[in-house]
Amino acid sequence: MAEFSDISLVTQVAVFHNKRAFDQLVRKYQSPVRRFFLNQTLGDEQLSDDLAQETFIKAYVNIAKFRGMSSFSTWLMRIAYNVFYDEVRSHHQTEDVDTSVAVARQTVSGSDTLKMDIYAALALLKPDERTCITLQLIDGYPIDQISKITGIAENTVKSHLRRGKEKMANYLKQNGYDR
Numbered sequence: 001m002a003e004f005s006d007i008s009l010v011t012q013v014a015v016f017h018n019k020r021a022f023d024q025l026v027r028k029y030q031s032p033v034r035r036f037f038l039n040q041t042l043g044d045e046q047l048s049d050d051l052a053q054e055t056f057i058k059a060y061v062n063i064a065k066f067r068g069m070s071s072f073s074t075w076l077m078r079i080a081y082n083v084f085y086d087e088v089r090s091h092h093q094t095e096d097v098d099t100s101v102a103v104a105r106q107t108v109s110g111s112d113t114l115k116m117d118i119y120a121a122l123a124l125l126k127p128d129e130r131t132c133i134t135l136q137l138i139d140g141y142p143i144d145q146i147s148k149i150t151g152i153a154e155n156t157v158k159s160h161l162r163r164g165k166e167k168m169a170n171y172l173k174q175n176g177y178d179r
Contacts, residue, residue, distance in 0.1 A: 006072035014064040022063070026056055029073060032139055033080050039134035040084050040127075042119040051087060055080045070148050077141075077149045081131065088127070117175055121168040129164035132157050 006028075012021035033055055037048035058079050066075055122130050131150060135141045143161075147154045 007068060010063060010066055010072055013060070014066070022060055025059075025072070029076055030056070032073070033076065036077065036080055036134060036139060037084065039122060039138055040130065042123055043115070047087075051080070051083050055083045058083065070145075074145050074148050077135070077139075078151075081149050085127075117172065117177070118168075120175075121171040124167050124171055125164050126160075128152060129160045129167070132160040133164040133168070136161060 006025065009021040009025050012018040013025070030052060034048055034052045037051045038045065041047045041051075055076070059076055062079075066072065122133070125133065128150070132146055132152070135146045135149060136143070141149065143154050143157050146152070146157045150157070152160070
């Protein structure tokens with residue numbers, strides 16, 4: 001089947017309720033959405049999968065509201081961002097994140113240790129800093145798109161990125177990473 005643009009697929013879903021077109025959108029964006037949630041939840045795969053599923057359900061239900069004022073990926077990531085913060089607000093986490101990361105780190109070895117150290121560094125960040133860092137450094141979004149996804153002013157996004165990078169670099173240096 002020929003590759004369709006996002007706008008074409010969205011139109012097919014919104015107008016004709018074409019589930020195959022939506023399936024193509026899901027296949028295209030499920031990895032970035034899941035990766036976003038993995039970074040926000042510090043590696044909780046089950047929760048990340050649940051949040052990704054909720055994101056796609058909300059996208060399907062609200063797809064007729066997509067107006068094309070931004071790219072479909074930006075619109076979808078805005079939904080993902082809102083789903084994550086709804087989750088955080090509804091389930092105030094009482095577990096100490098540093099403790100859970102430290103315990104998890106003891107059970108892994110090799111390349112998984114680096115992953116756990118990255119999650120530990122991400123855990124030190126404020127939620128908005130973590131979101132901005134992961135959207136830029138891991139997902140490759142430019143500052144203007146991060147601003148649209150999060151609803152945070154571009155200069156504030158830049159400040160979150162600067163502080164977040166500094167905190168992560170300091171943590172990683174303190175834990176034996178020189179570069």
